[in-house]
Amino acid sequence: MLEEANLSVGKVAKRCGVKVSTLHFYESLGLIKSLRNQGNQRRYMREVLRRISVIKAAQKMGVSLEEIKAAFANLPDNRTPTKDDWQQLSRYWQKGLNQKIAYLEKLRDSLDGCIGCGCLSMKNCPIYNPEDKLGDNDSGAVLLERSATE
């Protein structure tokens, strides 16, 4: 198994488009793992590339590292996501993504209306309304903003 771990941090960083320090950071959070060579330098197995891809894809969807870690932890034996695992994860995260898109579309459409009406002073405008969170935020809303009034 050690002979399969032959990627240095620098190489992984370059191939994934992240900085070496980011890999250290992810490792410190338990998001990725590495083995060490004789001189104590990190050596990665190729599967770390997919793992990092999953992290980056999830981030683009607005998933936090904490949630990503939780998702990884829920995999059968905490293994690197396989193709099937990835499908599970992506289906799950896709929900949040769709909600986010829907939210922004709603905002954009409201904006369309507001451009004509200057309705910022009206209580029923979805842009004006400060309580406007996200329609029904029971399940997937974890992925979305929840700051402001809480």
Next chain:
Amino acid sequence: MLEEANLSVGKVAKRCGVKVSTLHFYESLGLIKSLRNQGNQRRYMREVLRRISVIKAAQKMGVSLEEIKAAFANLPDNRTPTKDDWQQLSRYWQKGLNQKIAYLEKLRDSLDGCIGCGCLSMKNCPIYNPEDKLGDNDSGAVLLERSATE
């Protein structure tokens, strides 16, 4: 003019759904202004409500406070956005919003594909590809993510 400034921080905070500390914070950034009463307490004019609405709306669109401040500063005489000003601002920010939506849709659609193909190991997948920034990021891309590899 002073007699028009009769809103206390607490009232403004409640009406806008933000905390008092947030108003202090915004003021420290120069995003809003206040007058003071005899006892040195803040008193706001009603227009601050619209101003805060604009801030909140912009934030929902992914605009940073820095950019909001810049946008305010570019208004004719740095005044609180009027209806017309708001239309200018919203048209401008709407571009970024549309880009953001387009980006997330692209991501979602790629995800659709990936659910079937498990293509994370392929270089041409827009989700896998770490260099995937946002198509053409020359103008409105300011509003969008630009972290990772820079």
Next chain:
DNA sequence: GCTTTACCTCAAGTGCTCTTGAGGTTTTAT
């Protein structure tokens, strides 16, 4: 008048996602 509530300032703390730097070791290239 007295108490409670609201407000004031300024400094420091929070949470997230990393980045930078110092001081030192290992690998690689020539």
Next chain:
DNA sequence: ATAAAACCTCAAGAGCACTTGAGGTAAAGC
């Protein structure tokens, strides 16, 4: 063999958007 490049650890710093706390003043309610 030696110099340069890559790597190591650990602590601290950065940027964003706020929040909390301490110590004290002002306004409101009864």
